[in-house]
Amino acid sequence: MAKGEETRQFIIEKAAPIFNTKGIAATSMSDIMEATKLSKGSMYVHFENKEVLACAAVEHNMKMLNERLQRTLSQYTTSKEQLFAYIDFFSDPNHPPVVGGCPLLNFGTEADDTNPVVKEKVNRAIQQSQLLLSGMIEKGISNKEFKADWNSADFATALFAMLEGGHLMARMSGNNDRMQVIGNTLKKIIEENSI
Template sequence: MTKAERTRQFIIEQSAPLFNTKGVAGTAMSDIMQATKMAKGGLYGHFESKEELTHAVVDYCLGALGEKITAVMNKQKTAKGKLFAYLDFLSSPENPPLQGGCPMINFGIEADDTNTIINQKVKKGMDWSVNRIADVITEGVGNGEFHTSWNAKEFAIKLFTMMEGAVMIAKVMGNNNNLHIIIKMLKTEIESQVI
């Protein structure tokens, strides 16, 4: 990396928790200046606008979440273990994988009617998540771990949407009771597919 590329990456990494916690509209350039200890001119030397920085931050947050999910799942040997690891990874919204919580929820809700570029980035992240879950199920069916009649894509959509909704509800309610009920239900359904 060149010095300019390292500085650009530093700005993204320092800005990401701000955007993911306060939102795009709630994050001011003065917040970014304070977090990076850089002058406004220095920031604009690397990003033409707050919008350009926002797009880079969204990419960074979604990428970081995907890397963490992949790392947790890859520690498991079985498809069932990978699915359980995914569920357990998201089981504590009070201790989220990224500061500020799930970027798909945070950026998705804020951008759904206001920013088509961010909305498309979040959709891509959601598609990746569903496909990753479906691939694990397909792998489990292929290696004889799960019943061949299990519809990987349908269950992946179910698991993903139930977990994202449950994580949001846990954050709003201030407790994990409902989230743990959803996780238990999903684990029971996964167990029912094990041969």
């Protein structure tokens, strides 16, 4: 990696948790300069403006979340185990796998009316998550783990929405009680559709 690319990556890595915690609108270039100890001139050599840096930070946060999730899922072989692991991975929103919480929820909520570029990135990530989940179910149906008539797309949508809603509830209340209810409910549905 060339020196310029290393510096650019360094800025993204320092900026990503700040954007995910404070939000795009509330994060200033001064916040990033303080975290990186770089001058304003150095910042603008690598990013023409805050919006370009914010988009890179959004991508970085989602990539970090996905990599950590994939590492967790790779430890399991059956589809049922992987679905349970997916639920468990997101079961403690007050100690999230990415600093600041779920980037899909954080950036999606902020960008839905204000930032079409970030909105599209989040929308794509949501679609990829649902495809991952429905793929696990389809694989489980093929492997005779799950009932053949289980609608994988519908459950993937419900699972994703319930976890994101639980994430919001847990972050607002400061505890995971309702997230545990959601996780248990989802696991019960999986058990009911298991062979």
